[in-house]
Amino acid sequence: MSRSKNPQARFCVFAGPTNHRIRNTARTQCREGVFLRIARVFILIALFLIPVIGIAGRSDKSGTAAAPELVLPVGASSIALGGANLAFISGIEAMYWNPAGAVRGEHRYNATVSHMNYFSDIGIEYVAFSTHVEDVATLGVSAKALSVGEIPVTTADYPDGTGEIASPSFITLSGLFSRMVTDKISFGVAGSYIIEKMEKVSAQGIAFTAGLQYWGLGGIDDLSLGVVVRNIGPALQYDGEGLVYTGELNDMLFPPSQYNVESTSDDLPSTIEVGLGYQTQIGNDLNAEWTAAFQNNNFSADEYKSGLTIRFLDRFSIRGGYTFSQEEGGHEYLFGSSFGIGMRTAIEQVELQFDYCFRSQKYFSYNHVVTLRFGME
Numbered sequence: 001m002s003r004s005k006n007p008q009a010r011f012c013v014f015a016g017p018t019n020h021r022i023r024n025t026a027r028t029q030c031r032e033g034v035f036l037r038i039a040r041v042f043i044l045i046a047l048f049l050i051p052v053i054g055i056a057g058r059s060d061k062s063g064t065a066a067a068p069e070l071v072l073p074v075g076a077s078s079i080a081l082g083g084a085n086l087a088f089i090s091g092i093e094a095m096y097w098n099p100a101g102a103v104r105g106e107h108r109y110n111a112t113v114s115h116m117n118y119f120s121d122i123g124i125e126y127v128a129f130s131t132h133v134e135d136v137a138t139l140g141v142s143a144k145a146l147s148v149g150e151i152p153v154t155t156a157d158y159p160d161g162t163g164e165i166a167s168p169s170f171i172t173l174s175g176l177f178s179r180m181v182t183d184k185i186s187f188g189v190a191g192s193y194i195i196e197k198m199e200k201v202s203a204q205g206i207a208f209t210a211g212l213q214y215w216g217l218g219g220i221d222d223l224s225l226g227v228v229v230r231n232i233g234p235a236l237q238y239d240g241e242g243l244v245y246t247g248e249l250n251d252m253l254f255p256p257s258q259y260n261v262e263s264t265s266d267d268l269p270s271t272i273e274v275g276l277g278y279q280t281q282i283g284n285d286l287n288a289e290w291t292a293a294f295q296n297n298n299f300s301a302d303e304y305k306s307g308l309t310i311r312f313l314d315r316f317s318i319r320g321g322y323t324f325s326q327e328e329g330g331h332e333y334l335f336g337s338s339f340g341i342g343m344r345t346a347i348e349q350v351e352l353q354f355d356y357c358f359r360s361q362k363y364f365s366y367n368h369v370v371t372l373r374f375g376m377e
Helices: 020-053 076-080 100-102
Strands: 109-119 122-133 137-148 167-182 186-197 200-214 223-232 244-247 259-261 271-282 288-298 305-312 316-325 336-347 348-362 367-376
Touching: 076 244, 076 316, 076 348, 100 137, 100 167, 100 200, 100 223, 109 271, 223 288
Parallel strands: none
Antiparallel strands: 109 122, 109 367, 122 137, 137 167, 167 186, 186 200, 200 223, 223 271, 244 259, 271 288, 288 305, 305 316, 316 336, 336 348, 348 367
């Protein structure tokens, strides 16, 4: 394997009568080198941002971000840990929390379905599928839908309602790429297509999430680091016939004409998250995982998370977590403690995992989350 002498080149060049197996090995090493450079850049960016994100939280902007469904969590096991499991999460549930962990799953084919009873009649439905392509990466797709039921239509002329009923829809479609860079470092990226529709107006947009995991941090096998930069993309803006009005100019001899009201564009709810995890063995049949994370939000106050998992025979799990956020500037944080359980079993060649959790919140009843996961090979 040789590298081009052109300093602008960024590709490996293979030439000469090399053996086919040697050439394939060289190509593989070249690809790994490219991904390792990407991971190093990602680590440098994260290390640069860590010292400054502690003062970047904007509680005064709460509720002003576009596409809030992007930050609505999925997956019972991770929600039970307060969302702190950035460093250890693996498999298909990592597609949302930290794309870098998806490649660390135990199975070649994975699928999951999840339901959350958010509050009132609002529910969150989630489905995902992933597969591991040998010597390439783990690839996946997912869909998340926010169901809000039916809402009476009101207008400026009819503030008490027109008699019509609207059914808003908020859908996020995502794709995943996750790969091992070295035996300790993994990197992943997820791209999401946002679809929002409310009666006669709609909006579409894209968002990207990138994550990294470093297992064996500082030479300690049981210590891991997770870093995620979430929801990076252009601002979202509504458009449609619902923003077209008919008006007339006073004292002018012109017939009424239509005009379009241009809605404002709003930024996505981007976050930067850094997490640590440590696992230890407790006797022959029990092991424990402690995780903690810091989340900087560009549209709300920062969050501090912690979670603990106790596993028995790698088949039964008990989880608990807590999330804290400073309440200032009129910002009020709704969530706090969370608890959950998990069970794993196998039916022939298919492994099944059931997870349940409930999360406390102010003013409303608990969030209840149920998740089923399937794995093969």
